[in-house]
Amino acid sequence: MQDYDDQFKNLAKDAPFDQSPVMPNMLEGDTEIQFRCHRGVKCWNVCCGNIDISLTPYDILRLKNHFGIASGEFLQKYTVPYEIDKDGTPGVKLRAVEGGTACQFMVEEGCSVYQNRPTACRYYPVALLSIRRSDEFTDRQAYALVTEKTCLGHQEDRKLTIDQYRHEQGVDDYDEKGRGWRQLILKKKSAGPAIGKPPIISNQLFFMASYDLDRFRAFVISESFNRTYDIPVEQMAELVADDEKLMEFGYTFLKHVLFNEKALTEREGVYEARIDRLKAKAEQFRAEFEANRDKLEDEKYSGECKPGDLSCGGND
């Protein structure tokens, strides 16, 4: 079994560029780094001028509330979709300015959403590695240092540990609130190769519960959801009123629907009804398959004798 270090070495070995700015070391929180970013550095704003920033559900929650808009509007205006893995697990990144590479939130003074800037921006130039061994149930965090030549903060005269830097940048809270979601991603990745792509509906549910919180809220209070799941009234009231509670509930919901973890209580008869629906679908699929096969055979043997057709071929 590979341990963390082996996994990381492979990661560094497979890096596409020789001059990768990610130091090929897996660092612990007590590792000391030399770094300081401040308005006086010559490279001020350089890093925000060429962005590739993936967003977590908590990043989106904070930013949509920063602007006081619904999650759907935030996603449309400020993000672009991408696929996290080969199964098409949906992710979202910050959208750059029209026709450019700079962040839309960058202003001369720095970051216009500083209090609510995303996790990746807080971490930079440290990168978070979330790792889980196949024989472990929880992930653990390790770090890497990104040393891009354009970033002069590494030449500043200040040393501190990664943990101190994380604390200074306020990532503890972001990490804590993103943990459930990171575990879902790891779980998806370590689930092994799937046979074919997962159904589109799985990815749609993943997108809605992870990123489109206001649409997820409407789904959770819908009649069909409440016909299926037995959510206590007090909890439902919290989900309606509290974005963070709803986000955490989204992680639980995804565990239930994607990994069959029985994390939610289903109402009586729901399971049986689902099995009946699946049976009906399987029956419909079988009937369509047979009809199609007969049609194909008819086309293939039109004008010829079908194998086993005893009424054919009597003119010899």
Ligand code: SF4
């Ligand atoms: S959100 Fe702020 S810190 Fe992050 S890239 Fe944009 S301007 Fe820079």
Ligand code: SF4
């Ligand atoms: S020091 Fe690095 S992080 Fe700070 S502005 Fe310059 S490039 Fe960006």
